[in-house]
Amino acid sequence: MSMMAHDAPRRSDVGAGLALAVASAVTFSLSGPLAAGLFATGWSPGAVVLVRVALGALVVAPFGVVALRGDWSPVRRNVRLLLAYGALAVAATQFCYFAAVQHMQVGPALLIEYSSPAAVVTWLWLRHGQRPGRATVGGITLAAVGLVLVLDLTGARLDPVGVAWALGAMVGVSAYFLINARAHTGLPPLSLAAGGMVVGAALLGLLAVAGLMPVTASAEPVALAGAVVPVWAVLAVLGVVTAGVAYVTGVGAGRRLGARPSSFVGLVEVVSAVVLAWLLLGELPSPVQLMGGAVLLAGVVVVQQGDAATRRATPRTTVEPVGAPD
Template identity: 30%
Template sequence: MAVDASRSGQEAAPGGRWGALGPVGLVLAGGISVQFGGAIAVSVMPKAGALGIVTLRLAFAALVLMIVCRPRVRGYSRADWGTVVAFGVAMAGMNGLFYQSVARIPMGPAVTLEVLGPLALSVFASRRAVNLVWAGLALCGVFLLGGGGGFSGLDPVGVAYALGAGVMWATYILFSARTGRRFPQADGLALAMVVAAVLFLPLGLVESGDKLVRPEVLALGAAVAVMSSVLPYTLELLALRRLPASTFAIMMSLEPAIAAIAGFLVLNQALSVNEALAISLVIAASMGAVRTQVGRGKARKSGDVVSVSGATPDAVLLPTEGAAGHAGHIKGAEEPVSETSGK
């Protein structure tokens, strides 16, 4: 599914700059849904456990995606299946580690630390000197999150889980691109979600047991799946047809701020001055890396294509959502954006 970005942008925005508010609103709505879904998940953890809520989220999301996408399972090579299984493993690891993190530290710092994974992938892959500036800003943010060093203000186990989730997020991005090249539309995503759900099912059963089948827990798990996976994927899919890649990527860099707001409103997680400044620095680093990559891409490409499932082999993929768990892509010569969030 591909459309010319410049042509679709003109159709969607006859009023010029103001016409972009439609897809921008869709992306914002998707980001808000993701992070508030994550906040609801944290509130459900006392009833179902961190692994239990991840199990429910992945299971419901897999069910919905299989019904909607109806992917075919024949005609693929062993390498294709190996790729989609690796994608599912990365998705499961990313979700599991992230939810273990937010069970221990506030959502804002957790998402901020997790974003470092995709940011590092972008900086290292681009091999441009200016990205050292963005890396430096991100490191300053990490330093401030630790209250000036040592992470004394945050649970070190929660910090480790968040950083691990960031590593898995970067891995997720790489395999989402490979999956997009091997499977049409969102078929690879649906199959990988099934892999992730199957992997997590025994973990959720061991931790939560029959709690997972309680009506209130099932209902909340379904709500988390819809808010953190199904709804954001749908909204961003619609936005990607009309929104420039650079705008989309920059907006997705705001995820740590949205997570902090969701944590404050839903979970009463207030941020210290240092934490707020740290989040701002990491957001600035992410935006800077995006703009650097966009500038590099514009120097090399003659046109953009928006694609739901694919990326160029040499693409530098940048973070999009904090918790969506899906794999759409904006595909251009140098500026595709992989939607992960897989939280």
């Protein structure tokens, strides 16, 4: 089991981790409105995901190589970790979600996928003995209520096949937070993000070649925020920002905060997606969604305050599990 000295993380480290986690959530959320614009011009979800991850890998890979400083031993030691990260946190999350929405509505699929913080808390409790405190349980409850309101599940129906695919996406998201928190692998954050995206892009490419993930594209410009944007510009933002920046900042947040806090801050992505859809696509959120966003953010704050209290109460010599799968 990976271990880390608790050593009461400095307030500056926690602040930087929170900033990175929010940046990751917001950049991830930008992919939804941009992808919706591409869908309207004839792009398939599989094509959008494949191009997004492949471009992100292409951009981040050189930085990941430079971060190794010529020492490839961390890569050799962590081959299985990189394969798991690429397969679960990148490829499975994307593929399973789009497979789920082919069988059920988007709202329930997202609700299941974004239950990942509860899965992370459960894993850390069962596997590493990190029993959740009252603040964490209260934060989970608030976040769950807020998530239901934001996603507006009125009239939603569940399909067993769709639920199974959505659970697969939830597992992928949970793996993303748990692996990000592994601070003692020797892999620089840039190298972990780059390796994961390279593996993920390769696996998604295999799914496309095998015909399991339909791929169709179009050269038509995209309508966003009342303007007409060239398709290459939308794809560039998708690859560089919503994949490259999002994964790199996500790893940095996980290293500083740990799996549980970063997974809860990741729920900001849901609120940010609603706001960005309003700004870019003109999809005005309802009062219920706005209220849900406030409740969800309150749940995130409760969890963060609870973790902060735990850090202050923990002796500096205590050693804790980092909260990642073995």
